[in-house]
Structures are given as structure tokens and as C-alpha cells.
Amino acid sequence: MSTPRLLCWSFATVVTISSLSSCALAPLETVGWASPKAKAGSPLQAGVRYEVRKALAAGVPFRPQEMKRYYFVMEAPRPPLMAATQVSGRRMTVRTTAYCHDEDDHIVYGVKNALGTPLKFGSVRSAAADWSRYPVGTRFRIAGQPDVVYEVDDYGSALVGTGTIDLYKPTQGQMNDWGVRHVDIEVIQWGSYQRSMDIMRDRTKWPHVRRMVEDIETKVYQVTAQSLRGPMTASL
Missing domain, CATH: 2.40.40.10 (RlpA-like domain)
Structure with missing residues (x-):
């Protein structure tokens, strides 16, 4: 399974997929918490597994067992509907x-x-x-x-x-x-x-x-x- 990427959220209680395009992205290690620098404004990628977590306020201790985790995978855009594929003259x-x-x-x-x-x-x-x-x-x-x-x-x-x-x-x-x-x-x-x-x-x-x-x-x-x-x- 591919390593999920992390989305930190600090200003909303409900997150919808359509509103995540401007979030910071960072990779998440398979064990524990990684803290690399987030890339602000990185676009979400189709087929990548993301994890959504609520960001901690300054001074709040990190307790992994109390964190609620949510995962989603962006779908690739559907191709536009086309004309019928049969050959004219049939x-x-x-x-x-x-x-x-x-x-x-x-x-x-x-x-x-x-x-x-x-x-x-x-x-x-x-x-x-x-x-x-x-x-x-x-x-x-x-x-x-x-x-x-x-x-x-x-x-x-x-x-x-x-x-x-x-x-x-x-x-x-x-x-x-x-x-x-x-x-x-x-x-x-x-x-x-x-x-x-x-x-x-x-x-x-x-x-x-x-x-x-x-x-x-x-x-x-x-x-x-x-x-x-x-x-x-x-x-x-």
C-alpha cells in the first residue's frame, strides 16, 4: 500500500473534498508522525491516498491515540462524453x-x-x-x-x-x-x-x-x- 499524504486542517470542523485544493500537503510516515515542511498550494493528485487530521494549536501536547483520522483518494477526472464510437457509413x-x-x-x-x-x-x-x-x-x-x-x-x-x-x-x-x-x-x-x-x-x-x-x-x-x-x- 502506498504511503498516505497528510492534510493538516486548523480552521474548519467539516472538510469537503472540493475545498481541499488549497491545503498544505506533506508525506506521512507509516509509523508515527513526520514533520517535513508542507508545500502550500500543492494540487491534489488523482490516485494518491490522503489523510486528513485536525491541526494542533500551539502548546497542545500531541496524543496520537486521540487523533481521528480520515482517508480519501482523489478520482481522476472523467473523460467527456463523446459522440457514439461507431464508424459513420455503417x-x-x-x-x-x-x-x-x-x-x-x-x-x-x-x-x-x-x-x-x-x-x-x-x-x-x-x-x-x-x-x-x-x-x-x-x-x-x-x-x-x-x-x-x-x-x-x-x-x-x-x-x-x-x-x-x-x-x-x-x-x-x-x-x-x-x-x-x-x-x-x-x-x-x-x-x-x-x-x-x-x-x-x-x-x-x-x-x-x-x-x-x-x-x-x-x-x-x-x-x-x-x-x-x-x-x-x-x-x-
Whole structure:
């Protein structure tokens, strides 16, 4: 085990990790107390084990058995969420369905997508999908429709956990005509997980949104229960 470094604290009763960046650092011997000169303003380093102790006032005898010790290890900064890592131009066969803005489960949203902007149906058309598989902004073409580009700008609870893509149609007649089809698509551009997370971060009270957020975190960060904890706090 690596030797922990020492943080001396004299003016606060509660120490949070976010407030330690300006503390003095000094190495701590494995046995007893070492008193080298502290380096004021030294930045905390990721992966280093630190010990937090309350500093003694002048003239107070040092009694090691009465000292409360707290340890923490700084985590390395997480990498930024990136666009999906798949290569553009990838061809695949996917299951597709269709939806319309005046369906019972969409009528409350009207002609708006999950971004709050109008659903598109022209040379660029809206599509809904699981954003942990097809992040927002993903663009693709369907074989046999060379002049039409579909863009993922919507999602739906029934799509989460599936590879199905739901294509927007402006009328129920067009929706019913499409039905369910397995089609070949070519991805022109993959979307952004970062943008997907930014949009969904305040919507996690909905189970299907929460699942997409968790699936993105798992895919990009391979997070563990330990890394999901909030800032550590040490009481002195």
C-alpha cells in the first residue's frame, strides 16, 4: 500500500473534498508522525491516498491515540462524453415502426419532439429511438430512399432497451401504411451522448429516461457503484 499524504486542517470542523485544493500537503510516515515542511498550494493528485487530521494549536501536547483520522483518494477526472464510437457509413438491418403526433400517447406533446422543436417531415425527417443506442443527432438513410435523411430527435418509452427505430409520419394513414418493416439503413453521422445526457438530466423521474441515462453511463464510463457516490465529507 502506498504511503498516505497528510492534510493538516486548523480552521474548519467539516472538510469537503472540493475545498481541499488549497491545503498544505506533506508525506506521512507509516509509523508515527513526520514533520517535513508542507508545500502550500500543492494540487491534489488523482490516485494518491490522503489523510486528513485536525491541526494542533500551539502548546497542545500531541496524543496520537486521540487523533481521528480520515482517508480519501482523489478520482481522476472523467473523460467527456463523446459522440457514439461507431464508424459513420455503417450499414445494418433494423426493425422500424412509425408514429404520428396525434396518437394517444403523443398527443400531449403535439408536433414537438423531445428537443421541444417541431417534428420534421421533408428531405430531413424525425425519428425516435433509444438514445443509449442511437444518441440524439444520429442521421441515417433507408435503402431505397436516397433523397431522404432521417435524424434521431425523439425517443419513446416502448423503444428503450430495443434496437427499433420509430419513424415520424404526419398522418395516421401514413403511419398505418408503414406498419412494421425491417429495412437496411446507412448511418451518415452518429449523434452525441453528451448532448443526449444534457437533454435528459432533468427528466430522470421517468423510468425509461432514467434507464437511457444509466445505459449511456455504463457504455461510456463503465461506472461502478463506487464511482457513482457523491463528494466525500470528513468531520474533524
